[in-house]
Amino acid sequence: MITRIVSNNFEIPDSHTMDVALSNGRYSSLKPVFEKEPQELIDIIKASGLRGKGGGGAAAGNKWQIVSDWEGTKYVVVNADESEPGTFKDRRILSLDPHLLIEGIIATCYAVGSNTSYIYVRGEYEEFSDILQDSIDEAYEKNFLGVGAQYRVDITIHRGAGAYICGEKSALLESLEGNRGHPRLKPHSPKPEFYFNEPTLVNNVETIASVPFILENGAEAYRAYGTEKSPGTMLFGISGNITKPGIYEVEFGVSMLEYIEKVGGGVKNGKKLKAVIPGGASTPILPFEMLKEARLDYENLRDLGSALGTGGMIVMDEDASMVKALKNLLRFYHHESCGQCTPCREGTSWSDKILDRFVAKRATMEDLEMLRSVSKTMNGKTICVFAPAASGVIDGFLKHFESEFLECIV
Amino acid sequence: MSFSYTQENSIKIASLLNRYPQKKALILPLLWLAQKQDSYISEDAMGHISEFLNMPYMHIYSVATFYTMFRLTKPQKRIIEVCRTLSCELNGSEDIKKYLDNNYSKEFEIIEVECMGACSGAPMCTVDGKYHENLTTEMIDEVLK
Numbered sequence: 001m002i003t004r005i006v007s008n009n010f011e012i013p014d015s016h017t018m019d020v021a022l023s024n025g026r027y028s029s030l031k032p033v034f035e036k037e038p039q040e041l042i043d044i045i046k047a048s049g050l051r052g053k054g055g056g057g058a059a060a061g062n063k064w065q066i067v068s069d070w071e072g073t074k075y076v077v078v079n080a081d082e083s084e085p086g087t088f089k090d091r092r093i094l095s096l097d098p099h100l101l102i103e104g105i106i107a108t109c110y111a112v113g114s115n116t117s118y119i120y121v122r123g124e125y126e127e128f129s130d131i132l133q134d135s136i137d138e139a140y141e142k143n144f145l146g147v148g149a150q151y152r153v154d155i156t157i158h159r160g161a162g163a164y165i166c167g168e169k170s171a172l173l174e175s176l177e178g179n180r181g182h183p184r185l186k187p188h189s190p191k192p193e194f195y196f197n198e199p200t201l202v203n204n205v206e207t208i209a210s211v212p213f214i215l216e217n218g219a220e221a222y223r224a225y226g227t228e229k230s231p232g233t234m235l236f237g238i239s240g241n242i243t244k245p246g247i248y249e250v251e252f253g254v255s256m257l258e259y260i261e262k263v264g265g266g267v268k269n270g271k272k273l274k275a276v277i278p279g280g281a282s283t284p285i286l287p288f289e290m291l292k293e294a295r296l297d298y299e300n301l302r303d304l305g306s307a308l309g310t311g312g313m314i315v316m317d318e319d320a321s322m323v324k325a326l327k328n329l330l331r332f333y334h335h336e337s338c339g340q341c342t343p344c345r346e347g348t349s350w351s352d353k354i355l356d357r358f359v360a361k362r363a364t365m366e367d368l369e370m371l372r373s374v375s376k377t378m379n380g381k382t383i384c385v386f387a388p389a390a391s392g393v394i395d396g397f398l399k400h401f402e403s404e405f406l407e408c409i410v
Numbered sequence: 411m412s413f414s415y416t417q418e419n420s421i422k423i424a425s426l427l428n429r430y431p432q433k434k435a436l437i438l439p440l441l442w443l444a445q446k447q448d449s450y451i452s453e454d455a456m457g458h459i460s461e462f463l464n465m466p467y468m469h470i471y472s473v474a475t476f477y478t479m480f481r482l483t484k485p486q487k488r489i490i491e492v493c494r495t496l497s498c499e500l501n502g503s504e505d506i507k508k509y510l511d512n513n514y515s516k517e518f519e520i521i522e523v524e525c526m527g528a529c530s531g532a533p534m535c536t537v538d539g540k541y542h543e544n545l546t547t548e549m550i551d552e553v554l555k
């Protein structure tokens with residue numbers, strides 16, 4: 001079931017060192033890359049159907065085209081903020097195969113016409129970004145980067161400092177400019193992101209790490225995996241009440257239950273499966289009954305009323321309390337709201353407090369109604385999708401596990 | 411007490427200046443270097459950064475207070491961060507937190523934090539910033555003794 005494209009070198013010891021990386025195929029995509037015109041590369045990425053792996057699943061090729069077409073000094077920013085609960089895949093790339101990421105960055109920069117890239121790594125990942133920094137230093141020594149390179153690219157690691165919202169691309173760029181990490185208002189027409197007013201591409205670590213395979217083997221080779229609309233593979237993660245938690249790369253479209261059984265080893269301690277949060281904490285929960293049809297691709301999970309998100313599944317067994325689980329997530333949202341928008345700042349705070357009364361089994365019917373109405377206001381007009389995501393999480397729990405909430409009402 | 415960067419850090423800063431289109435982008439790196447140097451970010455350090463970047467003190471302060479990893483007071487003890495988010499809670503992080511509170515709160519400041527990106531190693535904590543995963547009480551004793 002496991003397919004190795006991005007994770008191919010994860011188990012090779014010392015893959016983060018240049019010698020081992022080179023003898024296992026790293027940087028080999030650059031030769032065919034530099035033989036092509038940048039536009040040809042963008043067309044290959046478009047044809048491959050590569051979709052962003054940071055949660056949204058946007059078509060990478062279109063984003064590259066917009067940045068390439070925009071006048072100005074271009075930047076390529078790699079999003080390694082990885083703070084979505086249940087998500088721990090990018091860290092594998094940073095520490096187990098950093099040269100794959102560097103290779104992908106060089107190709108991406110060449111394709112969109114940029115000479116400067118930043119990797120924004122969450123502050124907590126210091127151990128892993130130190131490994132990445134050593135690899136970047138080696139890449140400079142070997143003239144894959146810097147003035148001596150065939151195509152000049154400079155990569156700088158920028159260290160975050162603990163703020164979930166900085167994973168949102170515009171908040172990330174604010175942070176990279178030296179500001180508080182506040183998301184920006186979104187434009188109405190297709191535009192790139194902007195770093196100090198210059199056109200900027202923001203892609204997730206895994207998205208960029210998927211680029212070398214595609215550019216070396218062609219769009220069709222990537223499309224050989226996955227489904228028509230969700231082509232390729234993803235580093236799916238599994239955690240919670242599971243026997244073998246971890247990151248396992250599979251192609252899009254595989255059955256979720258099969259993934260849980262075959263690669264995850266099934267629910268821990270022989271317990272029964274109760275529910276799964278499919279793609280990181282901001283995707284709505286799915287109860288066991290719905291999982292029989294669940295497939296790991298964007299379309300299927302959307303049709304089931306949830307989302308693929310970051311592909312980080314959180315498994316809950318028969319003993320898990322849904323009231324407690326929602327409390328846990330709302331505490332997270334309350335803690336991480338950046339506070340710019342009133343519906344989000346107030347809504348996350350209220351809903352967190354209301355849940356305390358459910359956990360204490362002292363809630364009232366008004367509390368339940370209030371929770372529903374707070375959720376509705378959060379789904380209104382906010383600057384970023386953080387608040388609507390929180391709202392979707394609440395609605396998912398109430399829709400599928402209402403009886404557990406009713407049991408907490410006096 | 412006035413603040414200045416060590417010579418080693420000053421060299422780092424000089425090289426970082428070439429890496430960004432505007433000096434202002436150095437705020438986070440400068441705050442990190444100050445914190446590494448002193449274990450926290452003092453008012454003097456923020457004042458120094460404000461002068462260095464030629465930006466209002468209030469801007470530096472407002473950025474420093476936005477990010478949870480920046481410490482504006484000197485830590486009295488070594489720091490343990492325990493993840494409390496869902497995958498860790500489902501795997502017993504509450505008991506880990508209690509065990510730490512009961513046995514190690516004299517020598518360590520024990521802080522609860524949100525998901526650290528180590529969910530497959532739940533429950534987990536960091537000690538002085540270093541990750542420890544798949545925690546058991548025995549393992550905690552082993553690491554902290």
Ligand SMILES: Cc1cc2nc3c(=O)[nH]c(=O)nc-3n(C[C@H](O)[C@H](O)[C@H](O)COP(=O)(O)O)c2cc1C
Nearest residue numbers: 052053054079081082083167168169202203204207
């Ligand atoms: C609240 C919030 C948090 C996010 N956190 C991350 C993150 O940690 N890492 C990430 O790559 N994308 C994150 N994203 C998505 C980014 O905004 C952006 O879409 C992504 O980095 C684009 O890269 P991709 O198209 O390659 O996925 C987040 C979005 C939101 C709304």
Ligand code: SF4
Nearest residue numbers: 338340341344382384
């Ligand atoms: S929705 Fe919430 S997190 Fe997003 S900008 Fe508004 S306040 Fe900040």
Ligand code: FES
Nearest residue numbers: 493498526528529
């Ligand atoms: S939930 Fe604890 S590390 Fe992710």
